[in-house]
Amino acid sequence: MKRPLLISDCDEVLLHMVVPFRDWLDDTHGIHFELTHGDWGEALRHKHDGTIVERGTVWNLLNGFFETEMHRQLPIDGALAAIKRLAEHADIVILTNLMDHHNESRAAQLRAVGIDAPVYTNQGGKGAKLQSIVAQYDPSVTVFVDDLGHNHESVGEFMPDVWRLHFVGEPILWSRVKTSAAAHARIDTWGEAEAWIMDRLLSGASAPHIETEKEPA
Numbered sequence: 180m181k182r183p184l185l186i187s188d189c190d191e192v193l194l195h196m197v198v199p200f201r202d203w204l205d206d207t208h209g210i211h212f213e214l215t216h217g218d219w220g221e222a223l224r225h226k227h228d229g230t231i232v233e234r235g236t237v238w239n240l241l242n243g244f245f246e247t248e249m250h251r252q253l254p255i256d257g258a259l260a261a262i263k264r265l266a267e268h269a270d271i272v273i274l275t276n277l278m279d280h281h282n283e284s285r286a287a288q289l290r291a292v293g294i295d296a297p298v299y300t301n302q303g304g305k306g307a308k309l310q311s312i313v314a315q316y317d318p319s320v321t322v323f324v325d326d327l328g329h330n331h332e333s334v335g336e337f338m339p340d341v342w343r344l345h346f347v348g349e350p351i352l353w354s355r356v357k358t359s360a361a362a363h364a365r366i367d368t369w370g371e372a373e374a375w376i377m378d379r380l381l382s383g384a385s386a387p388h389i390e391t392e393k394e395p396a
Contacts (some may be wrong), residue, residue, distance in 0.1 A: 304333030
C-alpha cells in the first residue's frame with residue numbers, strides 16, 4: 180500500500196540558520212548581519228567601517244559556516260516532536276539547498292537532534308529534484324515544506340499536484356518574508372503546521388493547482 184510523503188527543507192524549517200550565522204559572523208569575522216534586510220547582498224557590513232561585504236565574500240562566508248559551524252544550529256521550536264509524530268503516518272525526506280559534499284554532514288547533524296531521514300542536497304530551485312524524489316517513492320500524496328518562495332514556485336511548476344506549505348521558523352523574519360503566492364498555505368509554527376500537514380497527508384487527495392505569475396529573481 181502506498182504511503183504519503185513529506186518532503187521538508189531544513190534551514191529555518193527544522194533548524195535555525197540565520198541567527199547562528201549572524202552570531203558567527205559577529206564573533207569570528209567582525210561582520211554585522213542585519214537580519215531584517217531583504218537583500219543579503221547588502222545586509223552584511225564590516226563592523227569597523229560599515230562598508231558592505233562583497234557578494235562573492237557573502238557566499239564564501241555562507242559556505243564556510245556550513246563547513247565548520249553547523250553545530251551552532253538548534254531545532255525550531257516544536258519541529259522534532261512534530262516530525263516524529265508525522266513519521267508514524269508518512270515517509271519523510273529532507274530536501275536541502277547545500278552543496279552535495281555537505282550531504283552526509285547534514286544527515287549527521289539531523290540524526291544528532293533526533294531526525295533520522297534520507298537527505299537530498301540540491302542547488303537552485305527544488306522542483307526538478309523533488310520530481311525525482313516523488314518518482315522514487317511513488318507516494319499516495321506529497322506535502323512540501325520550505326521557507327523560500329522561489330522553491331514553492333519551482334515545485335509548483337514541476338509538480339503542481341504537490342501540497343506546498345510556506346513555513347518560516349525564525350520569528351525575527353516573520354513580518355519580513357512575503358507569503359509565497361505559489362504555496363497553498365503559510366504557517367510559521369509547528370504547533371499549527373503539524374495539523375495542516377497531517378490532514379493533507381492522510382487525505383490522499385492531490386493539491387489544487389495554483390495559477391501564479393512568477394516572481395522576479
